[in-house]
Amino acid sequence: MKDIGVRTTESNVEASQDADLLVLAVKPQVTKAVCQELAGAWAQRSTTPLIISIAAGITLSSMREWLRLADGRVPHIVRVMPNTPALVGEGASGLYADEGVSSSEKDLAAALLASVSKATEWVDREELIDVVTGLSGSGPAYFFAMVEHLIESGTKLGLSREQATRLAKQTCLGAGKMLVESTEEPAQLRRNVTSPNGTTAAALESFEASGFNDIVDKAVKAATSRGEELGKTLG
Numbered sequence: 001m002k003d004i005g006v007r008t009t010e011s012n013v014e015a016s017q018d019a020d021l022l023v024l025a026v027k028p029q030v031t032k033a034v035c036q037e038l039a040g041a042w043a044q045r046s047t048t049p050l051i052i053s054i055a056a057g058i059t060l061s062s063m064r065e066w067l068r069l070a071d072g073r074v075p076h077i078v079r080v081m082p083n084t085p086a087l088v089g090e091g092a093s094g095l096y097a098d099e100g101v102s103s104s105e106k107d108l109a110a111a112l113l114a115s116v117s118k119a120t121e122w123v124d125r126e127e128l129i130d131v132v133t134g135l136s137g138s139g140p141a142y143f144f145a146m147v148e149h150l151i152e153s154g155t156k157l158g159l160s161r162e163q164a165t166r167l168a169k170q171t172c173l174g175a176g177k178m179l180v181e182s183t184e185e186p187a188q189l190r191r192n193v194t195s196p197n198g199t200t201a202a203a204l205e206s207f208e209a210s211g212f213n214d215i216v217d218k219a220v221k222a223a224t225s226r227g228e229e230l231g232k233t234l235g
């Protein structure tokens, strides 16, 4: 971290001491304890940092309660939901802030997320952050699972694992690139691959017969509901 000028510490209090902005990136189960630790340490500060929380499910009202200072002041909080492709500068992120957050604070949060995200979407109701979590927060894992299964299928049908891996990964990357670079809708891109009575049609009919749409719908709902549940049980 020294070569990029970042100071590190294992103390939350020390890390937050002079901060104007604090990214709260601990697990939902740890968020309450960390917030309370910080609020206790900030009693003497004249200003508090802007908090950007990435914790799945944890609501603004819970965090406000935990971060409330002894004199009643409450730091401003923006809830965001990034995803792991942020690690390669290709993140997709959702953000929510209510009326207590100023427009310059919102701009700061959006700029931070935009530095690692290609899609940065504000939502206008807090509960939609759970939907963003179910779609794009958890979403990379859905595509990784799909690629894992494509590799297994290709291997079972006779390709070497290495060949199947290279073909599946590049197919995912190529399809992703077309999705973001093409002016055509995803459905049209799908139709372009699907020759009448051809191989793609056979695969898509198999997907449909296995209830593919329902599988995706249920999975996104399951992740969204889990976010809501985390908020209720840990709040």
Ligand SMILES: NC(=O)C1=CN([C@@H]2O[C@H](COP(=O)(O)OP(=O)(O)OC[C@H]3O[C@@H](n4cnc5c(N)ncnc54)[C@H](OP(=O)(O)O)[C@@H]3O)[C@@H](O)[C@H]2O)C=CC1
Residues within 6 Å of the ligand: 012, 025, 026, 027, 028, 030, 034, 054, 055, 056, 081, 082, 083, 084, 137
């Ligand atoms: N994983 C993902 O794709 C996404 C995760 N999120 C959210 O990000 C948060 C972190 O998730 P994830 O990165 O998967 O979890 P990890 O367990 O990988 O990371 C949690 C981090 O918190 C640190 N930590 C644990 N306890 C404390 C503490 N008391 N004070 C300070 N730091 C602490 C851990 O350090 P150590 O390892 O030393 O214990 C670790 O570095 C969650 O709230 C999750 O909902 C949001 C979007 C996407």
Ligand SMILES: O=C(O)[C@@H]1CCC=N1
Residues within 6 Å of the ligand: 056, 133, 137, 138
């Ligand atoms: O699985 C999780 O709970 C976190 C939130 C979004 C992605 N990973």
